[in-house]
Structures are given as structure tokens and as C-alpha cells.
Amino acid sequence: MADLLVVGSVALDSVETPFGKVKEVLGGAATYFSYSASFFAPVRLIGTVGDDFPAEHVQLLRDRGVDVGGLKTSHGRTFRWTGEYGYDLNEAKTLDTQLNVFAEFRPSLDERLRRTPFLFLANIDPELQLDVLHQMAERPRLVALDTMNFWIQGKRDALLKVLAEVDVVTINDAEARQLAGEPNLVKAARVIAGMGPKTIVIKRGEYGAMLVANGAFFVVPAYPLESVYDPTGAGDTFAGGFMGYVASQEQVTASTLRRAMVYGSVMASFTVEDFSLNRLKRLEPAEIEERYRAFHDLVRLEA
Amino acid sequence: MADLLVVGSVALDSVETPFGKVKEVLGGAATYFSYSASFFAPVRLIGTVGDDFPAEHVQLLRDRGVDVGGLKTSHGRTFRWTGEYGYDLNEAKTLDTQLNVFAEFRPSLDERLRRTPFLFLANIDPELQLDVLHQMAERPRLVALDTMNFWIQGKRDALLKVLAEVDVVTINDAEARQLAGEPNLVKAARVIAGMGPKTIVIKRGEYGAMLVANGAFFVVPAYPLESVYDPTGAGDTFAGGFMGYVASQEQVTASTLRRAMVYGSVMASFTVEDFSLNRLKRLEPAEIEERYRAFHDLVRLEA
Numbered sequence: 018m019a020d021l022l023v024v025g026s027v028a029l030d031s032v033e034t035p036f037g038k039v040k041e042v043l044g045g046a047a048t049y050f051s052y053s054a055s056f057f058a059p060v061r062l063i064g065t066v067g068d069d070f071p072a073e074h075v076q077l078l079r080d081r082g083v084d085v086g087g088l089k090t091s092h093g094r095t096f097r098w099t100g101e102y103g104y105d106l107n108e109a110k111t112l113d114t115q116l117n118v119f120a121e122f123r124p125s126l127d128e129r130l131r132r133t134p135f136l137f138l139a140n141i142d143p144e145l146q147l148d149v150l151h152q153m154a155e156r157p158r159l160v161a162l163d164t165m166n167f168w169i170q171g172k173r174d175a176l177l178k179v180l181a182e183v184d185v186v187t188i189n190d191a192e193a194r195q196l197a198g199e200p201n202l203v204k205a206a207r208v209i210a211g212m213g214p215k216t217i218v219i220k221r222g223e224y225g226a227m228l229v230a231n232g233a234f235f236v237v238p239a240y241p242l243e244s245v246y247d248p249t250g251a252g253d254t255f256a257g258g259f260m261g262y263v264a265s266q267e268q269v270t271a272s273t274l275r276r277a278m279v280y281g282s283v284m285a286s287f288t289v290e291d292f293s294l295n296r297l298k299r300l301e302p303a304e305i306e307e308r309y310r311a312f313h314d315l316v317r318l319e320a
Numbered sequence: 321m322a323d324l325l326v327v328g329s330v331a332l333d334s335v336e337t338p339f340g341k342v343k344e345v346l347g348g349a350a351t352y353f354s355y356s357a358s359f360f361a362p363v364r365l366i367g368t369v370g371d372d373f374p375a376e377h378v379q380l381l382r383d384r385g386v387d388v389g390g391l392k393t394s395h396g397r398t399f400r401w402t403g404e405y406g407y408d409l410n411e412a413k414t415l416d417t418q419l420n421v422f423a424e425f426r427p428s429l430d431e432r433l434r435r436t437p438f439l440f441l442a443n444i445d446p447e448l449q450l451d452v453l454h455q456m457a458e459r460p461r462l463v464a465l466d467t468m469n470f471w472i473q474g475k476r477d478a479l480l481k482v483l484a485e486v487d488v489v490t491i492n493d494a495e496a497r498q499l500a501g502e503p504n505l506v507k508a509a510r511v512i513a514g515m516g517p518k519t520i521v522i523k524r525g526e527y528g529a530m531l532v533a534n535g536a537f538f539v540v541p542a543y544p545l546e547s548v549y550d551p552t553g554a555g556d557t558f559a560g561g562f563m564g565y566v567a568s569q570e571q572v573t574a575s576t577l578r579r580a581m582v583y584g585s586v587m588a589s590f591t592v593e594d595f596s597l598n599r600l601k602r603l604e605p606a607e608i609e610e611r612y613r614a615f616h617d618l619v620r621l622e623a
Contacts, residue, residue, distance in 0.1 A: 035503075104503045200338075200407045203546045224527040227544070236541035236618050241530070243506045271623030279621070315539050316619040318582070320574030 019158070021264040023050045024063040024124050024149050025139025025253075026096055027070070027088065031113075032292060033101040036246045042293035043074045044098065046139035046163070049250035052297050053257025053284040054137075055081040056305060058264035060257075061130055063087035063149070067095040067118045077298070087130055091118040106248050106289075107222050126152045135264040137256060138162040138183070143175040150182055159269055161185035161260055162214070163252070169196050181213040187256050189220045190227075207232075216274060218259065218281075220252050228278050230271060237278045238315055240286035240308065247292045251285040254297070258284030283308045322461070324567040326353045327366040327427050327452045328442025328556075329399055330373070330391065334416075335595060336404040339549045345596035346377045347401065349442035349466070352553035355600050356560025356587040357440075358384040359608060361567035363560075364433055366390035366452070370398040370421045380601070390433055394421040409551050409592075410525050429455045438567040440559060441465040441486070446479040453485055462572055464488035464563055465517070466555070472499050484516040490559050492523045493530075510535075519577060521562065521584075523555050531581050533574060540581045541618055543589035543611065550595045554588040557600070561587030586611045 030044030051060040061084040066075075068090055078085050096119035100109040124145060131154040138146040140163045150160060160183045168176050169192060176196075180186060186209065190202060196212075197205035206217050206229040219227040221239075228235040259281035266273050283305055290296040333347030354363040364387040369378075371393055381388050399422035403412040427448060434457040441449040443466045453463060463486045471479050472495060479499075483489060489512065493505060499515075500508035509520050509532040522530040524542075531538040562584035569576050586608055593599040 201546060201548065203544045221527065224524065225539075225541075227541075233623065234544045234618055235620075235623070236528075236544075238528075238530075238539035238541065241506045241537045241539075243504060245504065272621065275621050275623055313621070315537055317538075318575065318578050318616070320536065320538070320578055 018058050018265045019134040020059045020061060021054055021135040021137065021260055022061045022063065022130060022133035022157075023047050023054070023137045023139055024145070025050065025137075025141055026119060027062075027064040027066050028096040028098050028119075029070075030249060030293065031097070031099040032247055032249050034106065034247050035102070035104050037292065039247075039292045041097070043077070044250060044293060045096065046250075046253040048078070049253035049288065049294065050137060050139055050257040050260075051078060051083045052081055052294055053254040053288070054261030054264070055083050056284070056300070056302060057258070057261030057280070058135070060084065060261070061087060061133055063124045063126065063130065065089045065091055065118050065122045067091060067093045070095045077294070087124075087126070091121065093118040100249070102248065106245055109249065124149050124152075128154070134158045135260060136160045137260050138179070139253060139256070140165050140168075143168050143172050143179045147175065147179040147182070150179065159184050159263060161187060161256065163187045163256060164192070166192050166195060177212060180209075183214050185216040185218060186214040187218040187220060187252065187259075189222070189252070193217070193219050202227075218278070220255065222248070222251075226255065226278060226282060228274060230274055233271070235275045235278060237282045237312065240282065240312060240315070242286060242290060245289045248289050249292075250294070251289050254288040255281035255285040258282070279309060279312050280305070283312060321361050322437040322567045323362045323364060324357055324438040324440065324563055325364045325366065325433060325436035325460075326350050326357070326440040326442055327448070328353065328440075328444055329422060330365075330367040330369050331399040331401050331422075332373070333552060333596065334400070334402040335550055335552050337409065337550050338405070338407050339547075340595065342595045344400070346380070347553060347596060348399065349553075349556040351381070352556035352591065352597065353440060353442055353560040353563075354381060354386045355384055355597055356557040356591070357564030357567070358386050359587070359603070359605060360561070360564030360583070361438070363387065363564070364390060364436055366427045366429065366433065368392045368394055368421050368425045370394060370396045373398045380597070390427075390429070394424065396421040403552070405551065409548055412552065427452050427455075431457070437461045438563060439463045440563050441482070442556060442559070443468050443471075446471050446475050446482045450478065450482040450485070453482065462487050462563075462566060464490060464559065466490045466559060467495070469495050469498060480515060483512075486517050488519040488521060489517040490521040490523060490555070490562075492525070492555070496520070496522050505530075521581070523558065525551070525554075529558065529581060529585060531577060533577055536574070538578045538581060540585045540615065543585065543615060543618070545589060545593060548592045551592050552595075553597070554592050557591040558584040558588040561585070582612060582615050583608070586615060
């Protein structure tokens with residue numbers, strides 16, 4: 018089991034879905050990622066919050082064993098995101114984004130963090146992603162990166178630079194098509210692999226996720242849930258389960274990546290069952306294994 | 321191996337996709353269904369065409385062993401459908417529908433057809449579906465029905481009547497939600513099961529298909545294809561592979577249905593690779609088995 022470093026946002030989210038509404042609850046990509054990954058491997062978090070950030074949220078991460086030494090408290094307000102979802106829950110409509118202290122976020126890694134063997138660059142400015150990667154004292158065993166349409170469109174050159182240096186990219190299907198400039202997903206994956214990352218994880222929301230690694234495809238459906246309350250954080254929770262599982266294994270083989278896809282899906286399936294990290298907060302490790310088996314049953318040919 | 325009866329449309333389709341354009345080619349739900357099913361079991365087709373219908377199309381079905389004794393040629397023009405697809409290929413935009421002789425379609429089954437053990441009611445007026453079902457001399461071993469938003473909205477009462485008497489319904493996910501009046505698909509499936517069909521096949525286009533049978537879920541992804549030219553007929557081809565495989569088996573167990581889902585997906589994955597039935601026309605049985613294994617590899621945990 019090896020350590021896993023994540024750099025990304027820690028936020029206060031206000032979210033409305035057809036099933037309810039929450040105000041200024043714990044959110045942020047690095048938060049969901051590290052909480053999820055903590056069930057599999059030791060996690061170190063790099064991020065920034067304002068001095069209005071509730072201490073209980075930091076304590077929550079500490080209680081899961083997350084190393085929050087790299088979470089800097091700056092003078093000012095924490096990053097805030099406000100969004101809503103319609104009945105299909107597939108796409109968030111962003112109502113308001115206040116970067117606040119996150120606008121000045123310049124991650125600086127100490128000697129210890131620079132030697133973490135697994136690295137996840139959550140969805141932030143690709144220039145920062147590259148900067149963090151270059152701060153590493155030695156090339157991590159595995160580097161994964163998440164990105165989105167905003168950077169694909171607005172900072173394409175910087176994104177291509179960092180993509181050339183990572184092993185894994187997580188991206189949704191529309192963004193994969195946009196990044197590759199190719200409507201066919203199979204061809205798009207090949208174009209993206211040519212940009213650098215040999216492993217591509219395509220996130221498909223309520224339809225699950227697809228892994229493309231060295232030309233081979235692996236598909237995990239989403240778990241059919243009766244109560245999906247809030248998809249916020251599902252992608253980052255997925256990435257946390259994926260990277261956490263990978264970091265927990267001796268070797269990163271093709272089979273490791275496939276099982277990691279399922280663990281990522283398992284974790285995401287819990288996150289969407291409640292707002293914020295509420296479902297993860299009451300999650301027992303035995304439930305993870307139980308749902309892992311349930312995922313297996315979903316695709317098993319023998320009933 | 322038992323016989324399989326299908327009632328539905330035989331048509332001339334004009335289709336435009338970003339990858340090409342065809343005019344008045346062979347189409348129709350019963351056509352795709354029976355051609356696909358013919359790889360698994362003996363098929364009997366009930367439908368109607370006009371006297372302008374090219375004899376070569378009928379011969380094509382005959383060459384596959386399809387019993388076309390129930391395909392009536394009426395005086396007039398064959399049913400014509402014109403549609404187009406955008407880059408995502410997910411939803412057809414209907415540009416023109418000319419029912420022609422299909423408007424007067426009143427299927428009448430002879431004594432032999434009335435004793436077919438497997439029945440597929442393709443997407444037609446639910447009143448006709450019920451009429452055909454009631455013409456059967458004895459209750460078939462398995463009855464499946466396909467429907468669409470047009471009937472869910474316009475002929476709900478008739479649809480509910482026939483649904484109460486069938487074993488399997490095939491429907492896309494938006495239509496499942498519409499039929500059940502319930503946005504959550506798990507709950508929607510339960511509502512639909514309460515209407516009659518204990519087995520629900522939810523078609524999800526480029527995301528594959530989901531089986532809900534007695535509360536258990538089974539998911540088949542779509543096959544990742546490099547060249548998707550035309551999704552027309554994919555759903556009916558799926559249904560043909562599904563029902564054909566079921567009819568080919570001694571018993572209809574939960575495992576039979578799961579394997580049938582994969583065979584349905586296999587057949588649909590071929591249909592979309594070319595316009596009309598062009599890909600199916602050059603399909604070899606060995607290719608079906610090869611792609612069946614490829615589907616298995618898509619979800620296999622060990623790479």
C-alpha cells in the first residue's frame with residue numbers, strides 16, 4: 018500500500034436537486050477524492066481554504082486518516098459553488114462560482130509530499146497541474162489527471178502540455194469528444210492516447226464508466242439506484258476509489274485497472290445517495306465489498 | 321429450437337446520417353427483427369407491403385429461411401419512413417412518415433401461425449398488438465412487446481391492456497420513465513412490472529441495454545465501435561437476437577435471458593455498422609460468436 022497525493026479544490030457547495038436543497042455544505046474535488054480514496058490507501062491533500070472554513074470539515078478528513086498538512090488556510094473566504102440539477106440529474110447547471118482564496122491557489126509541496134508515489138491532479142488550471150507535477154522530486158509511479166470543458170476550450174495548450182506527462186486521464190464522454198475533436202468515442206480515445214495518457218477513463222454519469230487502456234475496452238455500468246439525491250462529487254469520488262485501489266496494490270496491471278474501475282464506481286454509487294459527503298460519512302468498509310459483489314452480479318452471465 | 325412469430329412493419333427507409341445517405345432501402349421493425357432472429361431460430365413474419373415492394377427484398381428474407389407466408393402484398397404503396405441523425409446518432413429525427421398500405425394493416429393469422437410458441441409484437445398500434453395476441457390458438461410460451469412514446473402518449477389505455485398480457489417489454493429509457501411516470505429507472509421498472517410484463521428490457525442506445533427481471537438487474541454495455549453509420553433498426557435487431565436466442569433454448573431461465581441480452585446486443589452492434597440490413601447481409605455465424613466473446617471481454621474483471 019503506497020501513499021497517494023491529491024491536489025484540487027476544497028469548497029463549500031450549495032446544491033438544489035429535485036430531491037432537496039443544501040447550503041454551504043462540504044464539497045470540492047479534492048475533498049470527495051481524498052475521502053473516497055482513504056478507504057483504500059493513505060491520502061495526502063493539497064488545497065486551500067479561507068479562514069471561514071469550518072474546523073469540523075478538516076477534522077472529518079483527519080478522522081479518515083487524510084494527511085491535511087498541505088491544506089493551507091488563507092485569509093479570505095473559501096471557494097464556493099452553487100448549482101442545480103433537473104430530474105435527469107445528468108448535468109449540473111452552475112448558478113454561481115466564487116473562487117475566493119482559490120483564485121490565488123499556488124500549490125507548494127514540501128520535501129515529503131514531493132516523494133509521494135501516486136498523484137492525482139484534480140480538475141484545476143492545467144498550468145497548476147503541470148507545476149505540481151514538476152515539483153515532484155521523482156516521477157510518481159502513476160499520475161492521473163482530471164479536466165473539463167472549461168480548460169479544454171480555454172487552456173488547450175497548457176492542457177496538452179500536462180497531458181503529455183500523465184498516465185491516466187479521467188474525463189466525461191462529451192469532453193473526450195471535444196478534446197479529441199472526434200465524435201466517435203473509440204477514435205477519440207485513440208486520439209487522446211496519442212496526446213500522452215495511455216489509460217483513459219471515460220465517465221458517463223448514470224451510464225457508468227469506460228476504461229480504454231492500450232486499445233482494450235472495459236465497461237462498468239452505473240449501479241441501478243432507487244434513490245439518487247445528488248450527483249455532485251460522483252466523478253471525484255470515482256477517481257478516489259480508482260486511484261485509492263490502484264495505490265493499495267503491489268502492481269498496476271491491466272486487471273488492477275479493471276478492478277479499480279469497479280471500486281471507483283462502487284464509491285461513486287454511494288456518494289450520489291445523499292448530499293455532500295453524507296453517505297460516505299456513514300459508509301462501512303463491508304458495504305464497499307458488498308456493493309463490489311453487486312456490481313459483479315450486474316454483468317454476470319449466469320443469474 | 322421453437323418457431324418465433326413477429327408482427328410489425330416492413331418498410332422502405334430513406335435515411336441521412338453524418339456518414340452517408342440512402343434512399344428507399346429495406347427497413348421496418350419486422351424486417352430487422354426477423355432477419356436478426358433467423359440466425360437463431362425459425363421465424364415467421366406477419367406484415368404488409370405495397371405492390372411497389374421490390375421482390376428482391378422478400379427473397380432476401382426467404383434466403384434466411386424466414387417464413388414470409390404472412391407477408392401480405394396489398395394494392396398501393398409500401399410504408400415509407402424518412403429520417404435523419406445528427407453526430408451523436410442517439411435520436412432519429414423523423415422527417416416524413418407515409419403509412420400507405422400500413423394504415424389499413426389488419427393482421428389475420430392462419431391456423432398454423434396461431435400456434436407459434438414465441439411471439440414478438442413489434443412497435444405498432446397496441447390495439448393491433450392485442451388483436452394478434454388474442455388470435456393465438458393457445459397462449460405462446462413467451463410474448464414480448466415493443467412500444468414507443470407515440471403509443472404511450474396517444475393510446476395509453478390500449479397499451480396498458482396489452483401490457484397486462486405480455487411477458488417481456490422492450491422500451492427505451494426515456495419511454496420507460498414516461499410510461500411509469502417516474503424519473504428513477506429502478507422505480508420505473510418496478511411500476512412497469514406491476515402493469516404486467518415481469519421482464520423489462522431497457523434499450524439505452526450507445527450505452528447498451530438493461531434487463532430487469534424479478535427485481536434483478538443485468539446490464540450489457542454497447543460494443544465500442546469505430547464505425548457507427550446508421551442506428552436505424554438497432555432496437556429491432558436487438559429484439560430479434562434476444563427473442564431468437566430465447567426461442568433456440570430448451571428453457572427460459574434467468575440465465576437464458578441474460579445470454580439473450582448479449583446476443584441481442586451483438587446483433588445490434590452489427591446492424592449499426594452499415595445502412596439498412598447491409599451489414600447483416602454479409603454476417604457470418606462465426607462473427608456472432610466472436611463478438612459474443614468480445615462482449616464478455618468488455619466486462620471481464622481479469623484482463
